[in-house]
Amino acid sequence: MSKTQRIALVIGLVLYAVLPQFLKSYGVYLMTLLCVYLMAAFGLNLIVGYAGQMSIGQAAFYGIGAYVAAILMTKMGISFWFALPIAAIACFVVGLALGFPALRVQHHYLAFATLGFNVLVFLVMRNEEDLTGGTFGISNIPRPSIFGYSLDGALPFFYFAFVSVILLAAVLWWLLRSPWGRAFAALRDNPIRAESTGVNITAYTLLAFAIGAACAGIGGVYLAALVNFIEPGQFSLSVSLLMLLAVIVGGSGRFFGPVLGSIVVVLLPEWLRFLQDWYLAIFGFAVIVLMVYLPGGLLSLGDRFKSGGGTR
Amino acid sequence: MVDLVQLIISGTATGAIYALCALGFTLLWQASGTINFAQGEFVMVPAFLMLFFINTAGLPMWVAFLLTCLVAMVLLGYTFKRAMVDPLIRHGVIPLVIATLGLSIGVKQLVKAGVTAQAQPFNSIFPDGLLSLGALKVSYMDVGTLVLAGLIVISLQTFLNRTVTGRAMQAVAQNTDSARVLGINVARMVLYTFLINAVLSVVAALLVTPTYLAKFDMGESIGLKAFYAAIIGGFNQTRGALLGGVLVGVLENLTGAYISPAYKEGVALMLFLVVIIFKPEGLLGKTEERKV
Numbered sequence: 004m005s006k007t008q009r010i011a012l013v014i015g016l017v018l019y020a021v022l023p024q025f026l027k028s029y030g031v032y033l034m035t036l037l038c039v040y041l042m043a044a045f046g047l048n049l050i051v052g053y054a055g056q057m058s059i060g061q062a063a064f065y066g067i068g069a070y071v072a073a074i075l076m077t078k079m080g081i082s083f084w085f086a087l088p089i090a091a092i093a094c095f096v097v098g099l100a101l102g103f104p105a106l107r108v109q110h111h112y113l114a115f116a117t118l119g120f121n122v123l124v125f126l127v128m129r130n131e132e133d134l135t136g137g138t139f140g141i142s143n144i145p146r147p148s149i150f151g152y153s154l155d156g157a158l159p160f161f162y163f164a165f166v167s168v169i170l171l172a173a174v175l176w177w178l179l180r181s182p183w184g185r186a187f188a189a190l191r192d193n194p195i196r197a198e199s200t201g202v203n204i205t206a207y208t209l210l211a212f213a214i215g216a217a218c219a220g221i222g223g224v225y226l227a228a229l230v231n232f233i234e235p236g237q238f239s240l241s242v243s244l245l246m247l248l249a250v251i252v253g254g255s256g257r258f259f260g261p262v263l264g265s266i267v268v269v270l271l272p273e274w275l276r277f278l279q280d281w282y283l284a285i286f287g288f289a290v291i292v293l294m295v296y297l298p299g300g301l302l303s304l305g306d307r308f309k310s311g312g313g314t315r
Numbered sequence: 316m317v318d319l320v321q322l323i324i325s326g327t328a329t330g331a332i333y334a335l336c337a338l339g340f341t342l343l344w345q346a347s348g349t350i351n352f353a354q355g356e357f358v359m360v361p362a363f364l365m366l367f368f369i370n371t372a373g374l375p376m377w378v379a380f381l382l383t384c385l386v387a388m389v390l391l392g393y394t395f396k397r398a399m400v401d402p403l404i405r406h407g408v409i410p411l412v413i414a415t416l417g418l419s420i421g422v423k424q425l426v427k428a429g430v431t432a433q434a435q436p437f438n439s440i441f442p443d444g445l446l447s448l449g450a451l452k453v454s455y456m457d458v459g460t461l462v463l464a465g466l467i468v469i470s471l472q473t474f475l476n477r478t479v480t481g482r483a484m485q486a487v488a489q490n491t492d493s494a495r496v497l498g499i500n501v502a503r504m505v506l507y508t509f510l511i512n513a514v515l516s517v518v519a520a521l522l523v524t525p526t527y528l529a530k531f532d533m534g535e536s537i538g539l540k541a542f543y544a545a546i547i548g549g550f551n552q553t554r555g556a557l558l559g560g561v562l563v564g565v566l567e568n569l570t571g572a573y574i575s576p577a578y579k580e581g582v583a584l585m586l587f588l589v590v591i592i593f594k595p596e597g598l599l600g601k602t603e604e605r606k607v
Contacts, residue, residue, distance in 0.1 A: 240535075244416055287419070291418055294414040
């Protein structure tokens, strides 16, 4: 990261932290939702952008996280602070179990497997009424409190989610710069050379997939606490597809790509409300144009004008 | 026992429609390496086109069908290939897959915003009522669907195996470079594949819309089933798509009747996942060598 980029990042974060003070509760809700969505999107970027695999099932993990937390908190009275790691670990384990067989056969099979998995998870959420509440979902999910300080209000919960997503991003940033993360750069640039220097491609990819799934699970827990109510429709296949498009539109394999992409799919439709259904229609066709002219995503626009200086 | 046979027959009829879509899907993959995630929307658009020609333009069914085939060949065949596949396929499979996802969302929302969000009724070309064969009762619609889909599949297979053009298309699918060396016009053969896919989609729309109703999101479900079918049968085998389609249709019907209607899709979905994990080349497929 160059100095200017670092300054820009700090300014951006400060602005984002101050802005909700001037917004009504719906505005604060949207800004919180963006933070929550970003947790899952950062995870997806790890899978798509760094490990080079297509996942069309991120919403399934988002949903597993949300449902595990909601069930633990509402039906068993377990606190948020225990539900969070349990949900994350559950997603990590499920990610390993799904990714291990699917990644044995390279190519696009992880994409197919995650797609099928998402549909399956959706069916279970919708049909297992005893556990998941079926189409009625689960309501009255409580918000956590921290050191005795309640996070029920819109603003306190916003700051909680905001700090959490920064922490999550920091962990991922650190991971990608560790020797483990460096192996990805090697994989992406030259898989054969990487393998010959002892990088176990399958193991690395699998771990990336599971960590990405765990990130989505964490996001899901925050989502459940944010909206207090979850139902299967929030985690359908189309949600996964939109999230994948968000990461790619922003610039997959760029650390801040998901941020831009999530703004495009979470915040922009609200600002451009007058467009209604046309918004997604325009978005869909814009994706095609983008793929033809700028397959690296919006963030690669800068590189078009000056080479180097990217945040890859 | 009679119930079982009836379920299997109607499941096969539904499966035949899935097979038509899956067939187009595998043809595109073989000829050009295109994974088309908008395949379901390729069925939805012709359904609305036919409705337009019938209701607004007041044309008879068969004229509407032929006109729709023509429009679909131009729009979903030629234009799709020239505007999306040709410029994108050079970047590899992933950008193209993403672009077809974009196309799927774009077309769906365009119809929702610009045409209607309501489900539109669509008359079947077959008469209502049941055909009795002893104790067995089968609806004319199922019989008609089976016969029509069967005819389409048989004529397509005959075309691919018996005509010079068809064999040239197969050659392109198997090895593009050798085909080119042999003097086959590869670009034209690939274009034919796209045109065939468009027509198959129109036929599927004609057969499926009476049950599904014409709605902007009708393609989601049928696209997904075609996708299961193509992969279960074998991504690189036309026969595989047929087997996969029928399997998905029959399994759906049997699961709905004997296990739970809520999990209608469940068994086919499980089969899909098992195939991906244990036999990724599909039930009938051959292990795929890397396409050069």
